[in-house]
Amino acid sequence: xxxxxxxxxxxxxxxxxxxxxxxxxxxxxxxxxxxxxxxxxxxxxxxxxxxxxxxxxxxxxxxxxxxxxxxxxxxxxxxxxxxxxxxxxxxxxxxxxxxxxxxxxxxxxxx
Amino acid sequence: xxxxxxxxxxxxxxxxxxxxxxxxxxxxxxxxxxxxxxxxxxxxxxxxxxxxxxxxxxxxxxxxxxxxxxxxxxxxxxxxxxxxxxxxxxxxxxxxxxxxxxxxxxxxxxxxxx
Numbered sequence: 001x002x003x004x005x006x007x008x009x010x011x012x013x014x015x016x017x018x019x020x021x022x023x024x025x026x027x028x029x030x031x032x033x034x035x036x037x038x039x040x041x042x043x044x045x046x047x048x049x050x051x052x053x054x055x056x057x058x059x060x061x062x063x064x065x066x067x068x069x070x071x072x073x074x075x076x077x078x079x080x081x082x083x084x085x086x087x088x089x090x091x092x093x094x095x096x097x098x099x100x101x102x103x104x105x106x107x108x109x110x111x
Numbered sequence: 112x113x114x115x116x117x118x119x120x121x122x123x124x125x126x127x128x129x130x131x132x133x134x135x136x137x138x139x140x141x142x143x144x145x146x147x148x149x150x151x152x153x154x155x156x157x158x159x160x161x162x163x164x165x166x167x168x169x170x171x172x173x174x175x176x177x178x179x180x181x182x183x184x185x186x187x188x189x190x191x192x193x194x195x196x197x198x199x200x201x202x203x204x205x206x207x208x209x210x211x212x213x214x215x216x217x218x219x220x221x222x223x224x225x
Contacts, residue, residue, distance in 0.1 A: 032211045043113065043201050043216035044154070051211060089154065097142065097208055098167055101154035 010106045019077040021105050023090035028071060030092040034099070035064060035075045038087045047075070047088075077107075085109045114138065115217035117202050123223045129190040132220045136183055136204030142166070143185040144205075144214055145177055149198040160185055161208040189222070197224045 013019045025033075031052035036044035048059045050066050050073075057064050063076040073090050087104040094100055114137035122130055136143050145157040147170075156169035160179035171177075174192075179185040189196060199221050203214035 034213055036216075041218070043115075043117075043203075043218045045113065046213045046215060049213055091154075093211070095167055097205065097212065097214075098144070098156045098159065098169060099146075099154075099203075099214060100156070103153050 009103075010108065012108045012110060013080050015082060015109050015111050016079055019075075019080045019084070019107055021075045021077075021088050021090075021107065023073040023075075023102050023105075025071050025073060025090070025092050025100075027092060027094055027100070028068075030094055032093040033064070033066060033073050034091045034093075035062070035073075036089045036091060036101075037084075038089065038104070040086075044089060080107075080109050082109050082111060113215040113217060115202055115204050115215055117200075117217035117220050119220060120218070121221045121223070123225060124192060125225050126192055126194060128192050129188065130192065130222065132187040132189070132200050132202075132222075134185045134187070134202030134204075134217060136185070136202075137215055140204035140206050140215075141183065142205045142208045143179055143183070144203040145171075145185070145187050146201045146203065146216075147198050148201060148219070154201070157187070159208070166208055192224050194224050197222055 034049045035047040038044045050057045050064045061078045065074045090102045091099045116135040141162045144159045157171040159167040177187045199219045201219045203216045205212045
């Protein structure tokens, strides 16, 4: 099946520092990518998305970078806060708006 | 709050039983998606409905079925339950069935098979 992989299972970051989460994908035909955040006991929460005709998109404290040449996606979180502690998933769309998710990357913010 | 409502939040049942999970999409969304999240498989796409019709199937077992009703809510039916069906089941919705639209997820139903 389609696969999306994450490089690091757990990222510990000091409060106030920047966080970077990386993701590799296998389907070169995908043209839409999404980052989700999942907190304990909740469903995945949409953070930011990017289309394949872009290589960078910024939101509030978050930036997504897309490198289609090497099939790599990253999420940068600026000035990480305790509320950013969660599992982060990258996902890409294939077929009829179906999502393929990565395994998840735990971010732990140290106060 | 994503606007997607799932009930029940928790379900405990025994092997061989049948359960129904319910999902109400965000107001105005026509597409509903079901996903299964387990520790060993991660988040897996099961099935998609758009305006009452099945649009796509993923890794959904034959023991599982779903439907979307005229009021756009959806139900996922799981039958002949096995221990391995224990997982979190998420529903997501989007405005229509086109790609390049984010899906918004509910908080899931945690199914435990004893």
